[in-house]
Amino acid sequence: MEQTKSVSANDFEYLRQLVRDHSAVVLSANKSYLAELHLQPIAESAGFTLISELVAYLKTQPFNNLHVQTIEALVTNETSFFRDYHPFEALRQYILPELIKKRAVERSLNIWCAACSNGQEPYSIAMLIREHFPLLTNWSIRLIASDFSTKVLTRAEKTYYQ
Secondary structure, X not given: OHHHHOOXXXXXXXXHHHHHHHHOOOOOHHHHHHHHHHOHHHHHHOOOOOHHHHHHHHHHOOOOHHHHHHHHHHOOOOOOOOOOHHXXXXXXXXXXXXXXXXXXXXXXXXXXXXXXXXXXXXXXXXXXXHHHOHHHHHOEEEEEEOOOOHHHHHHHHHHHOO
């Protein structure tokens, strides 16, 4: 079983490059355990016994759904409400007040939450706006949430829109 779970340095370097090229996420060289933890089920569901067989296949094929599954398995989708204090404080104290001044005539704001994962960050922004900027109640505010992972976006959609 140990042979099945091990990932060679060359294979992990390929996986690191794959993730970086298609998600802009940089995996540290010491994170090979992520591949060992998360890729075996993908390998088996694709008909491979070893992770190394999966990687060999990925190296020879045009980008496809198996590449996407592999990338999504290696990227941490960490999210929580008000996850990082400082960005939300900067938004509350500096960014939103400046945007409110600049957009006073239009009375509209578009805010993009890139890498939103399961959606807690956009909801945190909505709560921050509602609590600290009541004057925006009559504004047109659009929160756009995106993530490269269709898996987490599907989960967010099921959680918040049903």
